[in-house]
Amino acid sequence: MLLEFRTKNYKSFVEEARFSMTAAPKQSGLDYSLMKVKVKDKNIKGLCSSVIYGPNAAGKTNIIGAMDVMRAIVLRGNIRNAEENSTPNAAASALELIPNNRLTSPEPVEFSVDFFENDLRIQYSISLDLGLFLDEEYERHILSETLNVNGDMVFDRKNTLVLGNLNVIWKYLMDVPEDNREKAGEIAKYSITRDELFLTNGFKLIYAPRFTKLVVDWFSNKFMVIYRADSMQLIKRFSDTQKKTVYVERTTDQAAKLFGINSNAVGYVVKEDEPEAKLFSIFKDVKGKKSAAIAAEIFESYGTIRFINMFPLVIRAIQTGGTLVVDEFDASIHPMALMSIINVFHNDDINIHHAQLIFNTHNPIFLNSNLFRRDEIKFVERDDDSHFSTLYALSDFGTTGEKGVRKHEDYMSRYFISQYGAIKDIDFTPIFEDILASESEV
Numbered sequence: 001m002l003l004e005f006r007t008k009n010y011k012s013f014v015e016e017a018r019f020s021m022t023a024a025p026k027q028s029g030l031d032y033s034l035m036k037v038k039v040k041d042k043n044i045k046g047l048c049s050s051v052i053y054g055p056n057a058a059g060k061t062n063i064i065g066a067m068d069v070m071r072a073i074v075l076r077g078n079i080r081n082a083e084e085n086s087t088p089n090a091a092a093s094a095l096e097l098i099p100n101n102r103l104t105s106p107e108p109v110e111f112s113v114d115f116f117e118n119d120l121r122i123q124y125s126i127s128l129d130l131g132l133f134l135d136e137e138y139e140r141h142i143l144s145e146t147l148n149v150n151g152d153m154v155f156d157r158k159n160t161l162v163l164g165n166l167n168v169i170w171k172y173l174m175d176v177p178e179d180n181r182e183k184a185g186e187i188a189k190y191s192i193t194r195d196e197l198f199l200t201n202g203f204k205l206i207y208a209p210r211f212t213k214l215v216v217d218w219f220s221n222k223f224m225v226i227y228r229a230d231s232m233q234l235i236k237r238f239s240d241t242q243k244k245t246v247y248v249e250r251t252t253d254q255a256a257k258l259f260g261i262n263s264n265a266v267g268y269v270v271k272e273d274e275p276e277a278k279l280f281s282i283f284k285d286v287k288g289k290k291s292a293a294i295a296a297e298i299f300e301s302y303g304t305i306r307f308i309n310m311f312p313l314v315i316r317a318i319q320t321g322g323t324l325v326v327d328e329f330d331a332s333i334h335p336m337a338l339m340s341i342i343n344v345f346h347n348d349d350i351n352i353h354h355a356q357l358i359f360n361t362h363n364p365i366f367l368n369s370n371l372f373r374r375d376e377i378k379f380v381e382r383d384d385d386s387h388f389s390t391l392y393a394l395s396d397f398g399t400t401g402e403k404g405v406r407k408h409e410d411y412m413s414r415y416f417i418s419q420y421g422a423i424k425d426i427d428f429t430p431i432f433e434d435i436l437a438s439e440s441e442v
Contacts, residue, residue: 001035001046001354002223002323003121004114007066009107011091012059012382012389014100016110019063021047021323021356024375024395029407032346035354039121040151046116047376048345052360053367053415054380055424059389060360061228063380064327065089068225069098070111070126075219077200079128079140089227095140101133102387108143115323117218120169123148124199124215141194147203157198161189172211222322224313266300266308279308303332314341314357321353329359342371367411374405379422394420 001021008016023034023045035046054060072092073079082093091097098109112125125146131138145157153164166173191202204212266281281300300308310326317324330338344350345357360380366372375395382389397405397420405411405420415423 001116001321002113002356002358003044003046003116004112005067005070006110006112006125007063007070008110009100009103010066010069010098010109010111011062011100012387013062013066013391014103014107014386014388015390017063017066017389017391019050019378019391020375020393021050021358023047023373024393026399027373027375027395030370030373033348033351033354035116037116037119042151044116044121046354046356047373048351048354048356049342049372050356050358050376050378051366051372052358052378052380053362054360054422055382056362058380058382058422059391060380061327062389063391064225064227064325064358064360065091066111067223067325068092068227069095070113071219071223071225073111073126074124074197074200075216078196079130079142080195081136087227092227094136095128095130096134096136096138099130099133099135100388103132106131106138115218115223117222118214120214121150122215122218126197139194142197145198147199155198155203157192161192161198163188166207169208169211172208172214174207174209222320223325224317224322225325226310226313226327228327279305301332303334306331307333307337314344317355317357318344318351318353321355323356323358325358327360329357330361330363335363335365342366364412364415367415369408369411374407377411379420381422 003020003022005019005021006016007013010017033048035044035048037044037046052060052063068087068089069092072082072087072089076082079095081095085093087093099106106129109128109130110125111128112123114121114123116122123146125144127143127145128140129143130140143158145155147154147156149168152168153162154166154169155164156162188198188202188206191206192198193201200212200216266279278295280295313324316322342357345355367377373395375393377394378391379394380389380391394405394411397403399406403419405414411420414420418425
C-alpha cells in the first residue's frame with residue numbers, strides 16, 4: 001500500500017509536492033477500507049482512494065508522470081535513457097525532459113516513495129542531477145539515495161556510502177560471515193557507479209537480493225501507474241499461441257456485458273504471424289455454430305474499449321492489494337460504471353487486501369462528502385506568473401475559520417465559486433469578438 005509519494009523539480013513541480021495516502025489528523029467518518037497498522041508504536045492509517053482536481057495544464061498529469069518516472073528508474077536500475085519507450089510518458093525514458101524549462105542552472109530532481117509491503121514500512125528516496133531541460137548530453141549522476149525500513153536507516157548514499165541497521169531486514173539478508181562483513185562493506189562502496197542505483201545493483205548483489213526483489217516486485221506489479229489513459233492498451237501474451245488463438249477472459253467478458261457491449265463476447269485474438277494479442281468483438285451466427293472476430297476498434301465504442309482494457313487492472317489491484325494510478329480515469333466511461341468501480345475499492349468485504357485507486361479528473365460529481373474523505377480530495381494549482389504547480393488536499397484547509405471545510409459541506413458548489421482554488425474562469429468571447437471585428441473591417 002502506498003503511504004506517500006514526493007517529488008521536487010519534476011517539470012512544473014519546482015517546489016516539493018507531497019502526495020499523501022495516509023489519513024489526516026482529526027478526520028472522521030468514511031473509514032472504509034482503511035489499512036490500520038502499527039510500526040514501532042506508531043499507528044498508520046492508509047487511505048484506499050484519492051481524486052485529483054485542477055484546471056487544464058495545472059500539473060495533475062505531472063504528478064502521475066512523476067510516479068511513472070520513479071517506477072521506470074527503479075525497474076531499470078539507472079538514470080540512463082531507455083532504449084525503448086514502453087509508456088506514453090516520454091520523460092520516463094528520456095530524462096532530459098524532466099527538469100523545469102524555466103530553470104537557468106541545474107537543480108536536484110527528487111523522488112521519494114513510502115509504502116507498506118509484507119509487514120514492512122519501506123521508504124526509498126533518490127536525488128538526481130539531470131542537468132537542464134533538453135540537455136541530453138549532460139553527465140548525469142545520483143546525488144543521494146536512501147533506504148529506510150520500519151524507521152531504521154538501512155543505507156544512505158551521498159558522497160560516500162553509509163550502512164545502517166541491516167538487522168531490520170535480517171530475514172532477507174544473504175548469509176555473510178561476521179569476519180567478512182567489513183570486507184563486504186568495502187566492496188559495496190566500490191561497487192557504486194554515478195548513474196546506477198545502489199539498491200538494484202551493489203545492495204542487491206552483496207547484501208539482500210530477496211529484499212531488493214520485494215521492492216522491485218512492488219514497483220513492477222503493485223504500483224500500476226497508467227499515464228495518459230487515452231492511449232492505454234492492455235497487451236495479452238500467451239505462451240502457446242498455436243493452441244489458443246482466441247482467448248475470452250470470463251471475468252472481463254462478464255463486466256463488459258454489464259457495461260453493454262454489442263457483440264456476443266470480447267476476447268483477445270492471436271494471429272499466427274503476430275505474437276501480440278489484440279482485442280476483438282466475437283460473434284456467432286444465428287445457428288450458434290460459427291464464430292467471427294471483428295477488431296474491437298471497428299465495432300465497439302472508444303469508451304467500451306477503454307473500459308475493457310482497464311478493468312483487468314482493477315481486478316488485479318483488488319486481488320493483490322495493488323495501487324492503481326490512472327490519468328483521466330473517467331474519460332469516455334459512464335459515471336455509473338465509474339461509481340461502481342470506486343465503490344468496490346470502498347467495500348470492506350471486497351477490498352480485503354487494501355487496494356488503492358488514485359485518479360485525476362475534471363468531473364465534479366466526485367466532489368461529494370458522502371463519497372470521498374477530505375484528505376482523499378487533492379487539488380493542483382499553477383501560478384500564472386511562475387507557472388509552477390502546487391499540490392494540496394481539501395483537509396489542509398482545516399475545519400474552522402473563514403476557509404475551513406466541514407465534513408458535510410457541499411464541496412462541488414464551493415469549488416465552483418473558487419473556495420478551494422485550483423479552478424480558472426475561462427471566457428473565449430473576446431476571441432470571437434475580435435474575429436467578428438476583423439471581418440467587419442474587410
